[in-house]
Amino acid sequence: MQKWSKIQMRNNLLPIAKEGWSYVGYSLGFFALFSILGWGILQFFSFAVVVFFLFVFRNPERELPNFDAKSVLCPVDGEVISIDTLTDNEYAYKVSIDTTYKDVGILRAPMNASLICVNKKHGTRLSLDNPIALQTNENVSIVFQDSNANKIKVLHTVKQSLCGVIVDVEQDKSIAQSARYGIMVNGITHIYLPLNFRLSLILGEEITASKSLVGYFS
Structure with missing residues (x-):
């Protein structure tokens, strides 16, 4: 704590x-x-x-809802644009959220967790309509792990934006659920979830960072 x-x-x-x-x-x-x-x-x-x-660049206060300790909250504002099932051995689901200029860009921790990986890749800020954007655009990948070894990965990829993805956290540190850890203006966030996860989001849903529930670890 x-x-x-x-x-x-x-x-x-x-x-x-x-x-x-x-x-x-x-x-x-x-x-x-x-x-x-x-x-x-x-x-x-x-x-x-x-x-x-x-x-x-507005930075509103957010009151943390009273969810279960195993809850995972949305790390960004935006719209759920896809929910995919994966065949990956580590992650079973991928939720994609589109954050535009109309959304608050502040990034917030989805859970009480240790940061077991923080990896930033510098790159371009191309439109995602460009076929090479997903391979070349700037992104930050963060792996969160709770005290029960439940793990999720959050990948923030910038689109055409004023600035890149900025994070203010370090690997091997701990962070509290809903704490601010950076900003992304106009980008896509992918949340990778394990098989023991019960998803609460639906496609097309407008979500709010630290208020909207992604789901629970079972």
């Missing part, structure tokens, strides 16, 4: 994610400059950009 508390204290609790401060700051600077110069059209455009960045 002590390790979880330390990680949560490192999280940014301000209404704007720290990853967005530079975007907001620069756009505010341009807005101030164009206001001084009296360039109305550019002043209006720069103000619209400020509002856009404030929206994209």
Whole structure:
């Protein structure tokens, strides 16, 4: 529990994610400059950009629901776009969630867990319509394991985005369910689940990070 508390204290609790401060700051600077110069059209455009960045990098508080200790919560906001059965020896199901610019981009821990693998791959930010995007786009893979050795893998892959996938966690550390661990603006998240898992999501469902239930370990 002590390790979880330390990680949560490192999280940014301000209404704007720290990853967005530079975007907001620069756009505010341009807005101030164009206001001084009296360039109305550019002043209006720069103000619209400020509002856009404030929206994209918003960092709302989320109250943790009272679910069972074996629960797994959604790590991202978005829409469930596919639920697949796998023949993999380690994972039996894959849930894919599409996070767009209209969704909150903050990443939240799906369970109380140790981080047994954190692997970041730098790459492109191509549209997923591009046939090489899945192989070349930037992504982060994280394996979470609870105290009962139940394990899931979460893969965040960025699409066309302002920034890459940013995570603030380290391998071999512990994290509390619902704790913030990074941000992804406009991307796809794949959740890989074991055979001993009871899935609660349905295709097309709009989900909310740390509030929507993925399911339970049996």
